[in-house]
Amino acid sequence: MAQRRLLELLRVPGNNVCADCGAPDPEWASCTPGVFTCLQCSYAHIYIADISRVKEVKRGNWSDNEVEVMERMGNKAAKDKYEKFVPPFYYRPTMDDCTVLREQWIYAKYQRQEFMSVDKQEAYTSGFLEGLLWKRGRDNGQFLQRRFVLSEKEGMLKYFTKMEQGREPKCVIKICEINATFQPHKIGNQNGLQITHLRDGITRNIFVFHQEGKVIVDWYNAIRAARFHYLQVAFPGAQDQDLVKKLTRTYAIEGYMEKSGPRPHESFKRRWCTLDTMDRRLMYFKDPLDAYPKGEVFIGSMDSGYSVHTELPPGIQNSRLPHGLAICTPERNFVFACESLSQLKEWVAALEDVIKRPMSPQDYAAEARFVHKR
Ligand SMILES: [Zn+2]
Structure with a gap:
């Protein structure tokens, strides 16, 4: 009986794709927020155990109460609630994206509730971010901690070898020619981020990671925010949705x-x-x-x-x-x-x-x- 109602609910528009990554035909549900998800995204929901109960739609043991929550909420209403204030530049992962992007999107939405109001978004909306990241050494391939500073006002991302303030940066990257893309396999770290820019017309790559998924995804979105604001100035009158396509890119x-x-x-x-x-x-x-x-x-x-x-x-x-x-x-x-x-x-x-x-x-x-x- 419960299963029959759930299968009907899956046909409701919005419920026919995963609430978090858009994959077709979700077979799982997270019954506290009341969303249908794909198997991959359901793994992230399991780790927010205090707010989320994860069940398989067809085989789970469902109470009437849980089915009612799914009926009342569902993917469309949950989107209105949990994604109300997603900034336009914020990266919304798809089914093809790497684990850290998908996981952090789910934690940001339901656990940290970053998009239900605008006051939890400082890390990527303030136009300034500073912190330590592990950077791969160019010659020996060893990862060493470097202090990174992103300043939207200066239009630059810099990093410093020495931790003291006031030293010259080791490298200055202009926001206008930066790209960032997650490369967990290539870098050999699930939070590995490749930052690419041009130096004298020639491509240069740096490879960084942070042990905490939230931190590296915040850096990624802070870079996107800085590029968004740069592009808004460079192309006045352009539509936001056209600028958003130019913020960062994965390689074809x-x-x-x-x-x-x-x-x-x-x-x-x-x-x-x-x-x-x-x-x-x-x-x-x-x-x-x-x-x-x-x-x-x-x-x-x-x-x-x-x-x-x-x-x-x-x-x-x-x-x-x-x-x-x-x-x-x-x-x-x-x-x-x-x-x-x-x-x-x-x-x-x-x-x-x-x-x-x-x-x-x-x-x-x-x-x-x-x-x-x-
Ligand atoms: Zn999904």
Whole structure:
């Protein structure tokens, strides 16, 4: 009887997707807040045990009272209650996001209730954040504590080697050219965050983490907030929802390919490649955790003479990998090879997405000042 009512409730609009990540067909429920969730998100609800009871919809042992809560609340009403004051720049995770982002979203919503009023959001709304993060050393790969300072007013994120005040920062990153993306697998830490920026036109990566999920997610959202306010000034009159897309970005595709040099018969070298679709930038690194790429390729549009082919130009020596692709730019050809046909298809599709997109005036400016390091 209870199950039949619950199954009917699952068909109510809003209840047919996970309340927290939007995954289709939720099979679990958190019966204190009264939301239907996917299995993944239900794990986070278990850890807020004092406010949340987690049950499987089809097999759980449900009391009438619990079913009534689900009926009264449900995903739509819960969203109105728990997400009432989510700032526009705040990152709402999807089913494809990493655990720390999903977990902290759930804790922020139901446990800390950060979005039921605006007074618990200082960490990411005040325009200033300072604290210690573990940063991977460029040369030895060891993580060391560094003091980071984010200042929206200055438009900068800085970090300091020495803990004392007043010292010169080791690095200054402009908010206008920063990107942050969670990379738990690459960094080998579930709270690992990659911060990327341009230094003299060349990409530079730093890798950081904090042992507490809340702290690293607050940093991520503080960076997004600073970028949001910078973009509001840079593009007056733009719609918030268009600016939100430009705050941070995950890379369309990353992985190993082999790359050959510009001269015929040059040998292939294994490179870690990252495609930044928004920035029209293909970067290749010796190691996934390198600070600087070995080189970068600007990916323009079809109309500007860029194309991608799976037929290699004549004279290119065969790699031991049979699945090659060539990126042709007005300047020269870049030749890569993949381990499998499926990888080749993924890379070609991702590159074609960029090439098919017309270039904006900003893209032409970026192309003109692009640095091809090799
Ligand atoms: Zn979910």
